[in-house]
Amino acid sequence: MISGMVLSDAESLMGSLELDERYARRILYWVYRRGIKSFDEINDIPVRVLQVLSGHVVTGLRSPIVSEVSSDGSVKYLFSDGGGLTHETVWLPDGKRRTVCVSVQAGCRMGCHFCATGRNGWGGNLTAGEIVNQVVSIQDPVTHIVLMGMGEPGDNIEAVIKACRIFTAEWGLAAGRRRVTVSTVGVTPAVKRLLEETECNITLSLHSPFPEERREVIPAEARWPFTETLNLLKEYNNRNKRRFSVAYVMIGGKNDTDRHLTELKRLLSDTDIRVNLLPYHPADVNDDRCSDGETMMRFKHELVTSGIGASVRKSRGADIAAACGMLAARRNDRQEVQKKNM
Numbered sequence: 001m002i003s004g005m006v007l008s009d010a011e012s013l014m015g016s017l018e019l020d021e022r023y024a025r026r027i028l029y030w031v032y033r034r035g036i037k038s039f040d041e042i043n044d045i046p047v048r049v050l051q052v053l054s055g056h057v058v059t060g061l062r063s064p065i066v067s068e069v070s071s072d073g074s075v076k077y078l079f080s081d082g083g084g085l086t087h088e089t090v091w092l093p094d095g096k097r098r099t100v101c102v103s104v105q106a107g108c109r110m111g112c113h114f115c116a117t118g119r120n121g122w123g124g125n126l127t128a129g130e131i132v133n134q135v136v137s138i139q140d141p142v143t144h145i146v147l148m149g150m151g152e153p154g155d156n157i158e159a160v161i162k163a164c165r166i167f168t169a170e171w172g173l174a175a176g177r178r179r180v181t182v183s184t185v186g187v188t189p190a191v192k193r194l195l196e197e198t199e200c201n202i203t204l205s206l207h208s209p210f211p212e213e214r215r216e217v218i219p220a221e222a223r224w225p226f227t228e229t230l231n232l233l234k235e236y237n238n239r240n241k242r243r244f245s246v247a248y249v250m251i252g253g254k255n256d257t258d259r260h261l262t263e264l265k266r267l268l269s270d271t272d273i274r275v276n277l278l279p280y281h282p283a284d285v286n287d288d289r290c291s292d293g294e295t296m297m298r299f300k301h302e303l304v305t306s307g308i309g310a311s312v313r314k315s316r317g318a319d320i321a322a323a324c325g326m327l328a329a330r331r332n333d334r335q336e337v338q339k340k341n342m
């Protein structure tokens with residue numbers, strides 16, 4: 001399939017089909033920018049070339065199977081791989097910003113305790129083509145791409161790096177490199193590769209500035225201590241002004257105390273690493289609740305006055321369960337109920 005190919009892949013394909021390699025860029029344009037599902041939709045390449053292509057490959061783009069619109073305008077999409085695995089995509093309009101949050105795996109095997117995706121296990125990796133498809137096939141305008149949906153990018157790094165190249169390349173989606181962000185729990189070898197092989201922004205999902213507390217909710221901390229990722233980001237020669245940040249999901253009484261704030265400030269002072277303070281989406285499995293608005297604003301104020309860039313993100317799509325993994329989980333639950341009732 002074409003979706004997921006970088007330029008050299010497409011040129012090799014043309015060569016193997018004895019077609020002029022110069023058609024490769026045009027084909028990628030039609031797939032990545034115009035989102036065609038069939039080569040028949042192309043009107044500026046000779047029919048003979050399109051017939052040869054149609055006989056050997058497909059575009060690889062698929063429309064979502066379900067979508068839900070929130071009262072705040074955000075939209076959640078569910079895609080299927082055609083073999084029973086599903087993955088989610090969320091589109092979030094906010095002022096002039098149009099962000100699409102894409103998945104990199106069907107499920108996730110990191111097992112973070114606060115996450116619906118983590119609780120529902122892992123079905124498999126998405127291909128680069130399936131990752132890219134989520135941006136191309138929703139047909140909503142997109143200004144920013146975040147790889148922050150289902151799955152851990154560091155656990156599917158080949159496909160993620162390829163997708164990032166397609167997102168930023170001029171023969172791909174040509175999204176500005178500062179508009180693509182990969183979010184990770186900090187799989188250290190993968191973070192190294194993202195720094196070396198892509199130009200995208202990187203967000204570390206922190207949750208707690210204390211390793212022992214973090215390990216309780218993010219088991220990956222035991223294998224890849226977050227301090228390793230922070231050190232990589234701090235030491236990186238950031239000539240191109242890539243944006244590095246920490247995502248901090250705030251849970252009342254758990255990670256929003258003065259002790260946490262003081263340690264966050266200690267870790268991030270004198271760095272260019274920003275903090276995104278995120279509202280917690282309550283899950284059914286425990287009594288955890290989001291920190292109150294006053295506490296979130298106080299964290300932001302204290303960080304900013306300490307010279308650390310910080311912002312509070314709005315809660316979006318609460319009525320459509322926009323936290324990652326929840327739509328897929330609900331669909332799985334429905335299918336389980338249907339099976340039991342058969």
Ligand code: SF4
Pocket residue numbers: 108109110111112115116117118119149150151152185324
């Ligand atoms: S928070 Fe991210 S890494 Fe953790 S289980 Fe959920 S999807 Fe996986």
